[in-house]
Amino acid sequence: MTSAMEIYQLLPKTNCKECGESTCMAFGVALLSGSRKFTECPPLMKEEKYIDSKQKLEEILKPLEGAHETGLIIHDELCSGCGNCVVACPVDVANDPHSSGRGFGPSNDKVIFRVVDGKVKAANIKECRRFGKDKILCRACIDPCPTEAIEFV
Amino acid sequence: MTEMVTWTCTGCALLCEDIQVRVDNNRIEQVEHACLKGKARIFGCKHVAVPAVNGAGVSIDDAINEAARILKGAKNPLLYGWSNSTSEAQMAGIELARTLGGVLDSTSSFCQGITINEIIKGTIPSCTLEEVREQADVMIFWGANPMSSHPRHLSRYSYFPRGELRQRGYEEDRTAISIDVWQSRTAKICKDKFYRIPPGGDAEFMRGLMDGLSGRVPKLSFDFDVKRILELAAVLKKAEFGVIFAGLGLVYSMKEDFGLLSEFMDTLNRFSNYSLIPMAGHFNMRGFNQNLYDETGYIYRVKFVDGKAASGVEFSVVEQIKHGADAVLVVGSDPLASLPASISRRLKDIPVILIDPCMNLTSQVADVTIPCSTSGIEVGGTAVRMDGKSMEISPLVQGVNMSDEMVIKRIIEEVG
Numbered sequence: 001m002t003s004a005m006e007i008y009q010l011l012p013k014t015n016c017k018e019c020g021e022s023t024c025m026a027f028g029v030a031l032l033s034g035s036r037k038f039t040e041c042p043p044l045m046k047e048e049k050y051i052d053s054k055q056k057l058e059e060i061l062k063p064l065e066g067a068h069e070t071g072l073i074i075h076d077e078l079c080s081g082c083g084n085c086v087v088a089c090p091v092d093v094a095n096d097p098h099s100s101g102r103g104f105g106p107s108n109d110k111v112i113f114r115v116v117d118g119k120v121k122a123a124n125i126k127e128c129r130r131f132g133k134d135k136i137l138c139r140a141c142i143d144p145c146p147t148e149a150i151e152f153v
Numbered sequence: 154m155t156e157m158v159t160w161t162c163t164g165c166a167l168l169c170e171d172i173q174v175r176v177d178n179n180r181i182e183q184v185e186h187a188c189l190k191g192k193a194r195i196f197g198c199k200h201v202a203v204p205a206v207n208g209a210g211v212s213i214d215d216a217i218n219e220a221a222r223i224l225k226g227a228k229n230p231l232l233y234g235w236s237n238s239t240s241e242a243q244m245a246g247i248e249l250a251r252t253l254g255g256v257l258d259s260t261s262s263f264c265q266g267i268t269i270n271e272i273i274k275g276t277i278p279s280c281t282l283e284e285v286r287e288q289a290d291v292m293i294f295w296g297a298n299p300m301s302s303h304p305r306h307l308s309r310y311s312y313f314p315r316g317e318l319r320q321r322g323y324e325e326d327r328t329a330i331s332i333d334v335w336q337s338r339t340a341k342i343c344k345d346k347f348y349r350i351p352p353g354g355d356a357e358f359m360r361g362l363m364d365g366l367s368g369r370v371p372k373l374s375f376d377f378d379v380k381r382i383l384e385l386a387a388v389l390k391k392a393e394f395g396v397i398f399a400g401l402g403l404v405y406s407m408k409e410d411f412g413l414l415s416e417f418m419d420t421l422n423r424f425s426n427y428s429l430i431p432m433a434g435h436f437n438m439r440g441f442n443q444n445l446y447d448e449t450g451y452i453y454r455v456k457f458v459d460g461k462a463a464s465g466v467e468f469s470v471v472e473q474i475k476h477g478a479d480a481v482l483v484v485g486s487d488p489l490a491s492l493p494a495s496i497s498r499r500l501k502d503i504p505v506i507l508i509d510p511c512m513n514l515t516s517q518v519a520d521v522t523i524p525c526s527t528s529g530i531e532v533g534g535t536a537v538r539m540d541g542k543s544m545e546i547s548p549l550v551q552g553v554n555m556s557d558e559m560v561i562k563r564i565i566e567e568v569g
């Protein structure tokens with residue numbers, strides 16, 4: 001799992017404040033939470049010597065995209081498209097009981113998980129049981145995944 | 154013109170029939186619900202095969218004529234492969250073998266053939282995957298790792314879906330058990346119901362379980378917590394609808410003593426209702442066994458003499474390639490990759506004809522290459538799912554090659 005420390009190591013570590021944060025570490029935390037983008041660090045973008053770090057950052061931050069609000073991350077490269085998460089997620093079962101809940105591919109757009117071109121894609125993440133006012137620590141997509149492709153940060 | 158097509162996947166013998174494919178002007182654009190393995194199948198070969206004789210490009214007609222010439226001249230031709238072909242192509246293959254007086258065998262020869270034989274003959278009880286989904290509460294993946302071989306097995310049928318009698322889903326209503334020599338992806342899902350046995354220990358573990366079921370204390374030559382076996386026996390006894398998914402790991406280690414497996418099933422069925430489903434790999438492996446059985450009474454390893462079939466281990470692909478066959482027709486298979494090198498080496502010394510949409514390792518030793526369309530993508534037909542259910546498969550796009558069925562029928566015309 002990507003940590004703020006790991007991200008910090010790849011930033012310029014000069015605490016120049018150009019990004020508007022007081023330290024590089026604070027900027028790193030904001031990157032992890034998804035509230036900022038690495039392109040908002042001017043030195044990183046401009047200076048030659050940070051080219052490698054910039055590339056690495058781009059790689060490790062990529063899976064975080066689209067997961068901002070809830071912290072759900074799907075490691076695309078690990079997913080085998082088995083559909084276990086599609087069928088196990090209680091939101092999918094509730095919103096599509098006759099297809100997803102019975103093992104078929106989803107029949108409507110109200111589900112969280114759907115396998116497209118062999119990889120799972122997430123949508124409607126706001127419906128996830130981990131959020132909202134009655135939130136619970138649901139693991140119904142994490143535990144059934146054979147490749148540990150699903151993670152919450 | 155873009156259209157959404159409902160499609161049956163031929164990526165493995167699960168034949169998932171709920172796939173949605175977006176096709177635009179004879180091009181496959183996107184596939185939904187298929188696993189990565191199915192997606193790889195649908196998007197086709199890495200290297201497409203082209204008609205060739207002795208490495209030189211020829212017309213398809215010349216390739217077919219040369220294949221016919223070789224087969225006609227052979228005293229003991231072997232026709233092998235068949236698990237990646239529709240039933241229609243398999244039937245044409247049976248006819249060709251009969252016409253030539255040749256030997257016919259399929260990949261099931263060193264795979265699930267032996268299990269399928271017992272099921273077709275009725276010595277081992279089986280059931281459908283739909284029954285598994287609606288009713289099964291206890292399942293054993295024995296020497297099987299569907300999370301890799303049949304990725305949607307657990308999500309479509311065996312473990313995760315809610316079924317008529319299993320409304321509360323996998324957490325409360327189903328127990329998945331893995332018995333294997335290593336902790337596979339499937340074993341991980343089974344959590345504390347994973348029983349690791351030493352390689353080749355299947356038969357002994359099975360006897361131990363039978364002891365446990367019959368109230369005797371199991372004795373094992375290897376180190377294993379007897380309490381865990383007794384616990385497992387108790388779980389198995391309590392099942393309402395149990396299924397054994399027999400993988401290659403189990404089949405290989407039962408080879409010497411296959412009677413034990415039916416004994417095990419009988420014992421289980423004294424306590425509850427148990428079935429066995431063979432984890433057939435290629436999409437129509439079981440179809441070949443069924444079709445040949447319907448035609449000859451044998452499921453594989455057949456030689457035709459004067460139109461009549463005989464079967465025996467001497468007609469297995471392994472024995473035939475070792476000694477016997479003086480020409481080999483390979484259809485939709487890659488023996489150079491799948492057979493032990495000590496055996497497949499001999500393919501370099503005898504004429505090999507390969508009918509396949511793609512280049513594979515065997516292409517390197519093939520004297521004649523005849524490209525054909527990909528079954529289930531460019532040509533439709535019938536296939537038999539791992540549980541014996543017959544399924545219609547339909548083509549998605551138009552290909553440039555003729556089907557393997559057509560190629561074989563053309564060869565029959567030439568040799569007949």
Ligand code: SF4
Nearest residue numbers: 012016017019024041
């Ligand atoms: S702009 Fe970049 S280098 Fe400056 S403080 Fe922010 S993260 Fe650090």
Ligand code: SF4
Nearest residue numbers: 089128129138140141
């Ligand atoms: S945590 Fe639970 S509700 Fe949220 S996506 Fe995963 S399975 Fe669905």
Ligand code: SF4
Nearest residue numbers: 079080082083085145
């Ligand atoms: S369970 Fe894991 S591997 Fe399977 S589809 Fe979901 S993310 Fe992919």
Ligand code: SF4
Nearest residue numbers: 162164165169191305
């Ligand atoms: S499990 Fe098998 S049949 Fe189903 S989508 Fe995957 S490869 Fe195709």
